[in-house]
Amino acid sequence: GDSVTQMEGPVTLSEEAFLTINCTYTATGYPSLFWYVQYPGEGLQLLLKATKADDKGSNKGFEATYRKETTSFHLEKGSVQVSDSAVYFCALSPEATAGGKLIFGQGTELSVKP
Amino acid sequence: DVKVTQSSRYLVKRTGEKVFLECVQDMDHENMFWYRQDPGLGLRLIYFSYDVKMKEKGDIPEGYSVSREKKERFSLILESASTNQTSMYLCASRTDRGNQPQHFGDGTRLSIL
Numbered sequence: 001g002d003s004v005t006q007m008e009g010p011v012t013l014s015e016e017a018f019l020t021i022n023c024t025y026t027a028t029g030y031p032s033l034f035w036y037v038q039y040p041g042e043g044l045q046l047l048l049k050a051t052k053a054d055d056k057g058s059n060k061g062f063e064a065t066y067r068k069e070t071t072s073f074h075l076e077k078g079s080v081q082v083s084d085s086a087v088y089f090c091a092l093s094p095e096a097t098a099g100g101k102l103i104f105g106q107g108t109e110l111s112v113k114p
Numbered sequence: 115d116v117k118v119t120q121s122s123r124y125l126v127k128r129t130g131e132k133v134f135l136e137c138v139q140d141m142d143h144e145n146m147f148w149y150r151q152d153p154g155l156g157l158r159l160i161y162f163s164y165d166v167k168m169k170e171k172g173d174i175p176e177g178y179s180v181s182r183e184k185k186e187r188f189s190l191i192l193e194s195a196s197t198n199q200t201s202m203y204l205c206a207s208r209t210d211r212g213n214q215p216q217h218f219g220d221g222t223r224l225s226i227l
Contacts, residue, residue, distance in 0.1 A: 041220075046215040046217070099163075102147075102157075
């Protein structure tokens with residue numbers, strides 16, 4: 001069945017460091033791919049999305065490119081801030097799925113130190 | 115902005131009680147979802163609904179039921195709460211139009227004693 005695998009956390013970085021959180025998926029066809037972020041005590045917020053191969057999603061300095069050949073959707077940011085500390089979830093919506101169901105990775109906790 | 119509102123942020127109940135978690139969205143979305151979130155397991159889909167009075171089981175429906183009598187409201191019911199249902203519960207909604215994302219509420223942290 002369809003699945004999402006994220007790199008395990010927690011990830012601890014210093015402010016202004018480069019961030020990569022790896023995400024790979026297993027799915028048939030062309031799923032839509034998403035990154036969500038969860039700040040402490042809050043629900044999930046959409047960070048970015050990509051709906052077809054080679055699409056690049058971007059928001060708030062974060063980027064991810066839909067790579068069909070490697071079934072990956074890695075999240076990157078050039079210079080992280082303390083305010084980026086949160087849990088990040090990679091998710092996919094299978095092609096032609098009823099209602100737009102999402103399958104989530106297990107989440108990666110990011111901690112950014114001043 | 116889409117607003118998904120969950121009725122309680124924190125809830126404490128006892129084993130065997132019938133528990134209701136309520137979720138309301140204000141964007142006339144067709145689809146609504148209930149997930150539970152546990153450390154190391156990510157989010158797992160319990161039930162979803164694609165229309166009023168329509169529901170489908172997700173990956174972990176056992177011990178839960180749902181109700182959608184009005185388009186804006188989706189209720190999750192724990193028929194007889196057990197300690198292994200202690201978790202964070204997240205509600206989401208989504209339009210049927212285009213490749214749109216799901217929008218989430220702030221979650222209900224439920225403890226079953």
